Amino acid sequence: GQQVMQIPQYQHVQEGEDFTTYCNSSTTLSNIQWYKQRPGGHPVFLIQLVKSGEVKKQKRLTFQFGEAKKNSSLHITATQTTDVGTYFCAATGGGNKLTFGTGTQLKVEL
């Protein structure tokens, strides 16, 4: 089945530093979604990318979809304590199953 690898597994940053998480697949993806899960909470949808090379921004968050549609990244500029949580990518290979990456847990220290 569809497999999506996500790195790193953990990231500790000082507040104000940047953060990036990467999502990689061995197969071409139809689309990729990103979710954020706060500690003790449930995943919350952030964004979906569909087009090859697509870049979308949400305030301090920048999302990219690779040219070959096999990888994606989420970059946070100048992290804040409110960014704490686990970030997941999720993708379908064209079917009905949405596969999640293993997630990157972000901790932000003052």
Added chain:
Amino acid sequence: NAGVTQTPKFQVLKTGQSMTLQCAQDMNHEYMSWYRQDPGMGLRLIHYSVGAGITDQGEVPNGYNVSRSTTEDFPLRLLSAAPSQTSVYFCASSPGTGGNQPQHFGDGTRLSIL
């Protein structure tokens, strides 16, 4: 709108017991799914449904049954609980019939099997 409602929020079972995790959504979404979340393993798809009367297996279906008699409800049944099924279970729904739409998650059921 309540969104996606899961009950119960917490449950402790003994090995061999059976139980049903409830999931209901009031958004008239066609697509519903169940995931389990274990530390370091992300969310793994158990079963999903593209509409009433239609269900299919995800990547970890063994030990679980589902049915979809109505658009609103998608219960997950554990047939004979095992300690390996200790996990947090999330139900999700989305419009459309595929996984290519934003997923709306419930708050989860934290299940412990002793």
